[in-house]
Amino acid sequence: MSSKMAASNVLMLKKAGDKRQEQALLVAFKKADSDGDGKLTVDEYFRILQDHSINTTKEEISNLMEIADKTKDGYITRAEFMGEASAQTKTQEMVEKAERAFNIIDRNHDGYITKSEMLQTTKKLTEKQIEAVFERNDRDGDGKLSKEEFTEMMCREKR
Known part of the structure; x- marks a missing residue:
């Protein structure tokens, strides 16, 4: 197999992996967004982590959200959760x-x-x-x- 073909295959696998990861994040966001308003509150974020047996406190979630909340509106939007730039x-x-x-x-x-x-x-x-x-x-x-x-x-x- 030529090196060009191998590089092409690696890029295709990476792209497919990125797409699967993006889909998994989207599913996780939709699950966490219990009221379906397109944004996560501290309580929604906390609950989904608890449901997955991730031990944390609301204070830790609040601190995390403060960093991730690029618009500083007190919520994590889908774009912020997915890591998309506003x-x-x-x-x-x-x-x-x-x-x-x-x-x-x-x-x-x-x-x-x-x-x-x-x-x-x-x-x-x-x-x-x-x-x-x-x-x-x-x-x-x-x-x-x-x-x-x-x-x-x-x-x-x-x-």
């Missing part, structure tokens, strides 16, 4: 990545990206493509991209 977290990460990229491309650190700076930094884009980027995203028409214009461009949903 839309707010994803947006913040995108903004931070865009700002880091902006700081790299803005070579003279004047707070703007010029076509020349973009051309020097992004070797994968042609002059014509950079012209199109500026035409679409330079909202105030000053011939350069501000941090806000650049961040908005980078965070916009791809079509």
Whole structure:
């Protein structure tokens, strides 16, 4: 068997394992969510652990939930339980990545990206493509991209 085929088989097994683990977590969440409201309270979390003979206290569950409760609403949602990042977290990460990229491309650190700076930094884009980027995203028409214009461009949903 070739090494490419072996690697492919390993990836397929991992993906199948991940899918089974995800399904098991979803079943566990649905079992714990006794009132079916899509979120777990301390009592629901505590009860499901007790049902599985996991000795813990409500205080320990409360502390655990405080860490897992990313939205700080006092509940563990399905997304939090499954380890999915919230839309707010994803947006913040995108903004931070865009700002880091902006700081790299803005070579003279004047707070703007010029076509020349973009051309020097992004070797994968042609002059014509950079012209199109500026035409679409330079909202105030000053011939350069501000941090806000650049961040908005980078965070916009791809079509």
